[in-house]
Amino acid sequence: MPVAAVRGDTFGAGLGAADDAGRLPREPVVLLVEDDAGDALLVEELVADAEADMRLVWVRTVAEAGARLRAEVPDCVLLDLGLPDAQGLDALAGVRAHNDQVAVVVMTGLDQERTGLAALAAGAQDYLVKGRVAPELFARAVRYAIQRKQAERTSAALQASQMRAAENARLERGLLPTPLFAADRAVDVVSRYRPGRAHSLLGGDFFDVVQVGDGSVHAIIGDVSGHGPDAAAAGVALRLAWRTLVLTGVTGGRRLRLLEEVLLAERTDRQTFATATSLVFHPSTGRVRIRRAGHPGMLHHTGDELSWLEVPGGAALGFMPGRAEWPATEIDLADDAGLTLFTDGLFEGRVGGREERLGEDGLLRLARAIPGCHPEIFVDELIGRVEALAAEAGGLDDDLAIINVRWNTARRGMRP
Numbered sequence: 001m002p003v004a005a006v007r008g009d010t011f012g013a014g015l016g017a018a019d020d021a022g023r024l025p026r027e028p029v030v031l032l033v034e035d036d037a038g039d040a041l042l043v044e045e046l047v048a049d050a051e052a053d054m055r056l057v058w059v060r061t062v063a064e065a066g067a068r069l070r071a072e073v074p075d076c077v078l079l080d081l082g083l084p085d086a087q088g089l090d091a092l093a094g095v096r097a098h099n100d101q102v103a104v105v106v107m108t109g110l111d112q113e114r115t116g117l118a119a120l121a122a123g124a125q126d127y128l129v130k131g132r133v134a135p136e137l138f139a140r141a142v143r144y145a146i147q148r149k150q151a152e153r154t155s156a157a158l159q160a161s162q163m164r165a166a167e168n169a170r171l172e173r174g175l176l177p178t179p180l181f182a183a184d185r186a187v188d189v190v191s192r193y194r195p196g197r198a199h200s201l202l203g204g205d206f207f208d209v210v211q212v213g214d215g216s217v218h219a220i221i222g223d224v225s226g227h228g229p230d231a232a233a234a235g236v237a238l239r240l241a242w243r244t245l246v247l248t249g250v251t252g253g254r255r256l257r258l259l260e261e262v263l264l265a266e267r268t269d270r271q272t273f274a275t276a277t278s279l280v281f282h283p284s285t286g287r288v289r290i291r292r293a294g295h296p297g298m299l300h301h302t303g304d305e306l307s308w309l310e311v312p313g314g315a316a317l318g319f320m321p322g323r324a325e326w327p328a329t330e331i332d333l334a335d336d337a338g339l340t341l342f343t344d345g346l347f348e349g350r351v352g353g354r355e356e357r358l359g360e361d362g363l364l365r366l367a368r369a370i371p372g373c374h375p376e377i378f379v380d381e382l383i384g385r386v387e388a389l390a391a392e393a394g395g396l397d398d399d400l401a402i403i404n405v406r407w408n409t410a411r412r413g414m415r416p
Helices: 037-050 062-071 089-098 113-121 135-175 229-247 252-266 359-368 375-393
Strands: 029-033 055-059 076-080 103-108 126-129 187-194 203-211 217-227 274-282 287-293 298-302 305-309 328-332 337-342 400-407
Touching (some): 037 055, 037 135, 055 062, 062 076, 062 089, 076 135, 089 103, 089 113, 103 135, 126 135, 187 203, 187 375, 203 229, 203 400, 217 229, 217 400, 229 252, 252 274, 252 287, 274 337, 274 400, 305 359
Parallel strands (some): 029 076, 076 103
Antiparallel strands (some): 203 217, 217 274, 274 287, 287 328, 337 400
16 A cells, blocks of 8 residues: 555554564554655555565654654654754654654664664664665564564663662651660560552551650651652651650650641641651550540450550641640550550451441451450451452552550569
8 A cells, every 4th residue: 555545544552562472463553754755655665575564654744743643652653864844863852752652763864874873872773774774674673673662661660660669668667667665675566567559659657666764665656648759758757756756855745746847847738637646655554645636546455355445636737737735645554455556548448349448347346356366466467357358449548557565575564
């Protein structure tokens, strides 16, 4: 068929990967950018002589090529470097400005081989010299150019994924630190973190545990609204600020007030807020002081009994700047008791592929169905059961952090 007959044809979808024999899964679509009708006819004859499964679409200028590339993407652009609206490498730059994800093979004159080499350095996949191209070489150059571009895209995507994973790992280390204990640690801590199904974007879930000089143990768990690096960075800033406040002796509601000021300074928009629950464990009395800022309740373990504990609290950090109050509630924590705290990703997942969410009541029922066991096994089993329920809906919607805090076995029974 004449090349002119295919002017205006639409392009198909992307080719996909070649098979083991190097064959492409369908005929490639090639956009020929050539202002000379005679040269365009020669390209058509090359395709016919090579008996190549290839569909040509012909345009005369870079501007026309740009319009085609914005509409649908071909598998390869066959580009003359002497066009009415662009010459030499400017023509290549013009095509790549419209779409740099498509393979490009440039065509040069007999005296322009150096220009062809320069085009390779500028991003083209191959070059051909007009009048010196055998049909088989032409077809092979186009096929290989397409496959090389696919390999470049795959390599770039892999590199971006690795960089994203490395950055996520750095942020995750900042969000989820190693607890800081004295030599005579007063509590045992089990902690876990699970990303949601969009795990390439971390959330702002964070926690920390610090034991100070008087033997008391301070713990926090929190969740910055939103996802992605901004939420994660804000979570890291809050976690580091909280640890600093603990180590410098700031206590009570003032600690949360200063933490809120950090959030206001670090957040990227005025809608961002953070929920948090702060606890202080006093091993000498067996009591725990709790302050809650918009965060969900927790599981209270006493022997084999399990109950939901939700103390009075105030607004989330950043929700009512400078006006919120966070009352303290003290509870007795028996020697064989502990607390499991978590972010809302643990109970907001969908159940069985339905719109219904697990919810706090569902989480409590699920936790009570787990036989009495070691805290580490309990935490892993609880997360596993939640993930199993959410599996039909594609997995957890949100990140989750969870910590289980119990009196250290060596400390039990040593209080007056």
